[in-house]
Amino acid sequence: MLLYLLLAILQTNINGQIDPAHCRYPLGMEDGRIKNDDITASSQWYETTGPQYARLNREEGDGAWCPAGQLQPSDVQYLQLDLRQLIFLTVVATQGRYARNSGNEYARKYRLEYSRDGRRWISWRNRLGSEIIMGNINTYDSVVRDLHPPIITRFLRLIPVTDAIHTVCMRVELFGCAWQDGLTAYSSPEGQTMMAPGYPITPLNDSTYDGALERRKLSGGLGQLTDGVIGQDDFAQRRMYRLWPGYDYVGWRNESLGPGFVEMEFQFDRQRNFTSVKIHSNNMFSRGVKIFASVSCAFKLHLISEWEAEPVEFHTVLDDRNPSARYVTVPLKHRSASALRCRFYFADTWMMFSEISFQSATNVLPTQRPPVLTPPSYEVNSEVSDTTQITEDRTTPSKTGSPEEGSTSILIGCLVTIILLLVVIIFLILWCQYVCKVLEKAPRRILEEEVTVRLSSSSDTIILQTPPVPPRVSLDPPYERIFLLDPQYQDPAALRNKLPELSQSAEASACSGGYAEPDVTLCTPHQCFQSSVPHYAETDIISLQGVTGSNMYAVPALTVDSLTRKDISVAEFPRERLLFREKLGEGQFGEVHLCEAEGLAEFLGEGAPLPEQDGRPVLVAVKQLRADATSNARNDFLKEIKIMSRLNNPNIIQLLCVCVSSDPLCMVTEYMENGDLNMFLSQRELESTLTHANNIPSVSIADLLHMSVQISSGMKYLASLNFVHRDLATRNCLLDRHLTIKISDFGMSRNLYSSDYYRIQGRAVLPIRWMAWESILLGKFTTASDVWAFGVTLWEIFTLCKEQPYSLLSDEQVIENTGEFFRNQGRQIFLSAPPLCPSSLFEQMMRCWSRDIVDRPSFNRLYQALRTFAPHS
Template sequence: MEAFTPLRPHAKTHLVFLFFYPCLSVNPCVFTETCRYPLGMSSGQIQDEDISASSQWSESTAARFGRLDSDNGDGDGAWCPDIVSEPDDFREYLQVDLRSLHFITLVGTQGRHANGMGNEFAQRYRIKYSRDGKNWVGWRDRSGRQVIEGNKNAYDAVLKDLEPPIVAHFVRFMPITDPSMIVCMRVELYGCEWLDGLMSYSIPDGHQMIYRGLDVFFNDSVYDGTLAESRLTKGLGQLTDGTWGLDDFLHSHIHGVWPGYDYVGWSNKTFPKGYVEMIFDFDHIRNFTSMKVHCNNMVSRGVRVFRQVTCYFRSGSDWEADPVTFRPPGDDMSHGAHFVPVPLRDRTARSIKCRFHFGDQWMLFSEVAFQSGSAVYNTSLLSHKQGPPANTPPDDPTHKVDDSSTRILIGCLVAIIAILSTIIVIILWRQVWLKMLEKASRRLLDDELTARLAVQTQAFSLHHSSLSSVGGSTSMYERVYPLRADYQEPSRLIRKLPEFAQSSEHLGKLRQPGGSDSAPHYAEADIISLQESSDSSTYSITAVNMSLITGADSSMREFPREKLTFKEKLGEGQFGEVHLCEAEGLRDFLDEELSAEGNQESLLVAVKKLREDANKNARNDFLKEIRIMSRLRDPNIVRLLAVCVDKDPLCMITEYMENGDLNQFLVQCEFCPSCDFLFCSYTQLIGMAVQIASGMKYLSSLNFVHRDLATRNCLVGKNYTIKIADFGMSRNLYRGDYYRIQGRAVLPIRWMSWESILLGKFTMASDVWAFGVTLWEILTLCKEQPYSQLSDEQVIENTGEFFRNQGKQVYLPKPLCCPDGVYSDLMLSCWRRNAKERPSFQEIHTQLMESVAEQMGDA
């Protein structure tokens, strides 16, 4: 099955488009920025039995030797096919089985080295891939070309971006041979695990719009399935390529393509029933939480978000009769292109059929993503040497470059060294002046901290034409992926503030835990270990002064790991993976009553598992976290229950609450003064905030700084019980909440205080700032990301306004259900410029308790 690539626009249309928008060469595809990690050919994590070939020249050039950068002394250092085929004969291939679906954005190839005696390589090659091992698709680029330029010698690795990226279980490298040459190959694949599990989607073929004489094509141009009777089936395409369209659908992120390229769209004139039907098929039965659909909403051109969506579910052969229906809020239809979250209410299915009803003449989609938990598998967390290739390898593939770019690279490095030398001189020269400025600024009064978002947004609009006015609206839409790291580095923005000449130095010192062996930048479990605390009297949860922890807690016992049964992968943390597991007999093992849900024999728990290839530092950090968590005893802090450290992989077993994280719990709720189940009253919401304040009060009493307090890091149990955790950053769902600093560290800037962003200072006062944002999230039911109307760069610029304190800083607006007193006396006090003037968690807890008492009295 060859890929379907309907490249329809003619030359005239193409030239008109270039006249309108010739300069867009930035590719915002997030997956190509964050999923660029070796999948295991070089490291050996892909096993020999998972590498096969159509033939081999000899036993010493078998498929298992086709590993990029491999030099283990065995074989002749590459895979070589048995015969030299003709240039148009593609029978010879090297095949890699990834054991599960992966999102692949990059491939690398080398020739045969044979300890300096080999000189065979592939100058060109093609790629085929399959998701089921039966149907194979030939990769094409966005212009329809299949041939990839390969190597020029036998030694240097050449990396090639796959544009568009592919979702595959099996991948074949097929060399295009020259009859006069023998071909040998070593390969590597780069990407990450395809957590959606989506195998294919079926949609109607996109339509063509005539706009002011311009042909606008909304076809799925990279779809890799088949087209029959005006319907696309058995494939994936633009709706899953990690790229979403701009507000103006005539423009595109990709240079040199036709108008409408980023969107798949339909006109309601050819759908008499008034809806477009899409079918999504997955790799196995899953428990679906939500679906997020990126829609265009250019009302002036007859394009709107869908008016209603009805989703049916199928686990076997028949569709279930009970669908889920959702209507986006009508007052949010004025927004530009955005993601619309559709709650799927934990329905179980292998296939989903959704009918999207038109809200206007046209409906345009550019991306569809699903949040789900896998079906229960009878798999325990045992030590294993074989398995799917790890997705958190130690090396970033960008260290490998084409030999043709070596001179340019050397020139860039020399320029960078010169720039850094200049910066160091400037920093040293301004150091004394900066200290004097900081000391003087602390005496400034916080007289104008009551500025409101609606007023200040207008001021921002004068300087940022792209900023939309919000007027206190509560949007249902959120961004699910982060911006490109090279869009505009925060250090570049901060240099605009003369008061912060040293800011780039602070940011430059941000480092990933564990050095080169740590997990990918978006998969850190604990933001608290990204920076050293500047206050010597405080300690982060995973970086506590060793003088406080002398040996493990005697009450922490070894739990039999064979009694842990895997249920769902929650994410990837700093030390490895985080799993939802069922622990058999844990209650009897602990010999105590536990509040978590489950039957008498088993209990749902979260298990942090250390990577088997973790280095010594990561192992010590993991054991250090165990010792710290074993001492935390508070009803509103997630508790460490047991450990598995008798052998690798090391595991820690913590509580997990029945209702998941607070963010997703509140997203599915609606505000109602006196309702239960999927409805929350103000008293219940404040009750949740009281519990978070109580847990933070306990941590602050121990001088612990959390550094990533947010609803995503709070778990919800029975009867609205809240416990603070640190799983949020390990979940791909929340990648959009973290901003990448200088290509390495990631920070939740929308929850961070100004001094944390600009000066790298993390204290209990900065946790108070984050609590104010968390309280705002709770009272808005997490329907909107904080500062959703500001870009990440504008959020950072806003912190500069807090420092200058000239009344231009932008505050989060008062939630609709929030009393004036709670907003002005509590929230705004958490965001005071002077950290010493912010309330303590003891004061916050007391004030919230008084608010609850007042509401109870009024009732």
């Protein structure tokens, strides 16, 4: 069974769509595979600064390409490269003119133009519509830029941009891989917008299409269907670049297209023998979206010939049970063509595609095959059908053998490879089991031995630092190794750096009581517990493994001991009076349910912390431990009950009663009728005349400030008890009808917010976008790290939760950014000021994100400051 699974995985990799994260190979400027004849320019200053000298890390001629004269803002000078074949271009790296420490010219900004045929030139724009790419800040560093979206092209122009009169010089390297699909253009009806009650407006247009749009039809270009990024199962969710719901999909509504099908035409660079086409299609049938019912593809041998009479038809098996998006593979029966026309027939109201890729072999003679641009030192995993042709281009057999001998050698090689892979898989399984046991016993921390330091800053910029000495002397060729560890860029001088020691200021902050586990060798007990510094958690933290995977609070050991020695003082509620309404979420050891509690008000008596019911049933949240939970989880559950029974604050969810006389163990807490703050705010707009006139749900700035004050009040109370929440966010703040907020801990257990958590080894989850740098890198959770999360929570509130924090960064880039906070070299990325946020309030947020713990305000200070903004709170 394992062997069949392995073969299935290998087959999936062979037939998979191109992956931009791994298509990052140098195309040959530095090592000379791109020839001088293929590098031209609009002008050059001298013969010794011609375009042939624009090679990264090379010091030939006078060190770089320099256009003639000083460049003015209105000038258009360019360096042009002919790559001799279609390339999937993902990365551009640039340098200035170093010239053995005598150069002082570099391009601060530039833009790109590209062409697939050498005639029609297209200006590249990023996903936000900007043409400008930020370039170099000195003459010797290599600045590497990811292209989002990537470019499919043969010709490329780099055009320096200046804001004033400057002398400009450039050296460059390009990264990508061969575009084996051969697709040069597709045409289709324009994508449409889905508008449904209760759901966000979802534009399903092809927003990166580089062709023409005429009469609601796209033609002559490529776009999101060929960018290598597949859409999610839930198309309305925002993904890594978080632009708008549905961004990854192009979709059409059945009723708007008269024939009942979507017709698309595909043009290719040359005649090809097509084996199949793969279409990544959404199947969220609960929203009226299904994969296509059938497809009919016609073929054209030459672009000027007629469509052949006999099409290839394929009927899909519709799936009304699994809503997952999936690739649908359509066999094309080895038909030869240079163009295809496919009609995709609707199976429901909507049809949505995110990627289309073709598998084929080119119909050209061996002597006509273009070279494949892959570095000779790499093993490249090809993803096209004509693997034999690529192998012939890269290797030359030393002698001729019979087909039987070749087949036997290939079979033996495959068997040996499979056996080795099985050994590796067994080793990895055993290793993962060991690691998972470790993860169960301790919070995840990234140790010095584990961390690969990666350089990251805004807009996917990586600056590869080299000392100001001639690069050919001091620097190994960086692009021979840049992709060996993973697709993220590494420091070329040391691909696996160790984390440096804490800076002196960080050590001082630890001595000032900032960390949960202070090093007693750094200071005396008197110094470590000075009353002049913020009162943060200063003792060992006890982490209870609660129902949802972690408990609501991380509690100092001394506090736990004092609390758990006391008896439970919470009343036992008859469990038969709890009526199930909805499952809010689940974790490793239990579930959280929304229930009605019959007669709870009378059971608790006067003074019970219950909202006004007006005759309606009382809603409560019930944490229930699974019957098969471990004994440790059971003990932790009882400890959590004892701890929560001591909490009494109007802005903290309160434990009302328990059901512990029999299994399953339950604790009953408050639940607020308006749900969580994230959902509440994301469904509202800022209060205005327009919202009043159109009866649009809205909130005022005063409401937002009132909410902020309440959260700070609840956190001030927890900090006074030396409790650490560890997961403060709007998803963990509940509201009643009067906008009263109570802090809870249900967010981690709810599938709705699964994208807010970063999963490690398939088990541990961390809310990294809300976590302080020391929590991610060093595993330190303190009240100071809660202050950091509070700053992010304020940012959420004043963006009305319309966007996830660091929405333009992937999870991996968020973790890399914490390394910049650690190094403290001024390259860390901060959340930008929300438009609704007063500048003085944003200054408070920035103080919450101070690198050093002692520079962050206490919750008491934050509470007092926020009350000045909202004096009536």
